[in-house]
Amino acid sequence: MEEAKKWFSKALEDFDTAKYNLKGKKIDAGLFYLQQSAEKALKAVYINKFKNLIKIHDLVVLAKKINAPVNIIDFCKKLNPAYQYTRYPDAVAKIENPEAKANEFINYVEEILKWTKKNL
Numbered sequence: 001m002e003e004a005k006k007w008f009s010k011a012l013e014d015f016d017t018a019k020y021n022l023k024g025k026k027i028d029a030g031l032f033y034l035q036q037s038a039e040k041a042l043k044a045v046y047i048n049k050f051k052n053l054i055k056i057h058d059l060v061v062l063a064k065k066i067n068a069p070v071n072i073i074d075f076c077k078k079l080n081p082a083y084q085y086t087r088y089p090d091a092v093a094k095i096e097n098p099e100a101k102a103n104e105f106i107n108y109v110e111e112i113l114k115w116t117k118k119n120l
Contacts, residue, residue, distance in 0.1 A: 001051070004120055007044035011037045011116070015109060022102050028085045028092045034105045035059070035082035038075075041116040042066060048120050057083055072115050075108035 018033035042062040046054050049066055056062065059076035068076075082105065085091045095101050 001048050003053075004044045004048035007040050007047060008116065008120060011040035011044060011113065014040060015113065018109070019106065022099075022106075027098045027102055030102055031082040031085045031092070031098075031105060034102070034109045035079050038079050038109050038112045039083075041113050042068070042076075045116050045119050066119070068115065072112055075112055079105060079108055079112075 014033045014037035018030045018037060020030075021027075021033060022030035038059055039057060039062065042059060043053065045066045045068075046062060054062065054065065059080050060073060063073045063076045081091075092098050
C-alpha cells in the first residue's frame with residue numbers, strides 16, 4: 001500500500017533527524033524524533049494491515065494492535081516517554097546520563113524499524 005510506504009519513509013526521515021539533533025547535542029529534540037520515528041513506522045504497519053490510520057501516540061498500544069513481538073513492545077514501553085521530552089522543559093534534565101539514554105533509544109528504534117520494514 002502506497003500510504004504505508006509514505007509513513008515508513010517519514011519514519012526513516014525522522015530517524016535521521018533524531019541522529020542529526022543528537023550529534024548537535026539537542027538531546028530533547030533527538031529523543032522526541034526517535035519516538036516519532038518509531039510511531040510512524042508502527043503506523044505504517046497498521047495502515048498496511050488495516051487500510052486506515054489510527055490517530056494515537058501510544059507506542060505500546062500501536063505495537064499491540066499490530067501484534068508486534070514482545071521485544072518490540074518492550075522497546076515501545078521504554079520509548080513512550082520521549083514524546084514528552086520537548087513539552088516539559090525540565091524533562092531531559094531529570095534523565096540520568098541523557099546521551100547514554102539517547103544511544104539506547106537509537107538501538108530500540110533501529111530494531112523497530114527493522115521489524116516494521118519486514119512486516120510491510
